[in-house]
Amino acid sequence: MENEGRIALSILNSQFSIKPEIPLFLAPLAGYTDQAFRLLCKDCGAEVLVSEMVSADGLTRDSAKTIKYILFDDVERPLGIQIFGNNPHVMAKAAEFLLPYNPDFIDVNMGCPVKKVIRRGAGSALMQTPELAEAIVKEIKRTIGANIPLSVKFRSGMDANNLNYLDFGKRMEASGADFLCLHPRTVKQMFSGKSNWKHIKELKSVISIPLIGNGDILCPEDAQRMMQETNCNGLMIGRGALGKPWLFSQIRQLLTNGSYNPVTKANLLQIILKHIDYALRFKREAVVVKEMRSQLCFYTRGLLGAAELRNKINHIDSLSELITTLNTAFTPF
């Protein structure tokens, strides 16, 4: 069973030179994993990237507005585009729309707990309507064919009394998904409490397709532990990479050599400046300065005088002033 999983995952990697046994995925994070952050994470060792979630309705009705979310550069490969929606026909149409962009896989969001999404019966609401979730996967697979892998990302269930990840995962496999990703929290939990890695281990033992484990990998040791405890086929890192994109290379170092290099304040400054540089490729200066504020909250976490620095950054409107402030804050005396 384990071998089948590895073989199926190698379909995803077959066109690429990177073929680690346990690939490191950057999780989709709406509002954060735009092209700039994805390129940065790729430089920092992320091996598989996923777009932010994109509305299938948006793609099929008003693609001009939505298209910015699906654009990616060849250097980001292998990359998956994640879609959300609740209508099998619309979801399949959206997947078909993506085909000319040639993503390495298409992922279906069945884990988003945000009200705006579940009110429409999409995201994690689909865990309550497994027949509809099955119809979505079947219809997309029928439309995109066997050559492009289809994955499903979901949670443990709606709440502690309704944990259906095992049944749901099996249904997704039987409907044609090529691999799965489990974030083992309930929808009710949102992002609070701890993710329950036992669910990953259990699901892995009842499906034959690869399973990517996700949830609370915040340091390299967490990644090693998830791998050992769950036997999953890949690791997906989300919040742990915010303000710490080098986490990917540290994880790979730990898994390969048993130790990893620490990151210095000077490395941190270089990474932030690179992030800004990437962002300027895609957005206007004023937008970059504004959008970097939320990213800089993460980069400055734990630094001495962080609150004061953040407050200063939040009032800066010009790029040159932002760069000067960062250089001053991060350069040792």
Ligand SMILES: Cc1cc2nc3c(=O)[nH]c(=O)nc-3n(C[C@H](O)[C@H](O)[C@H](O)COP(=O)(O)O)c2cc1C
């Ligand atoms: C700000 C934010 C945005 C997110 N956006 C998405 C999304 O677009 N699609 C998705 O499947 N999950 C999304 N997630 C969930 C993450 O992909 C991931 O499953 C979750 O954060 C647990 O992993 P972590 O502990 O490594 O962050 C988001 C999470 C956060 C915190």
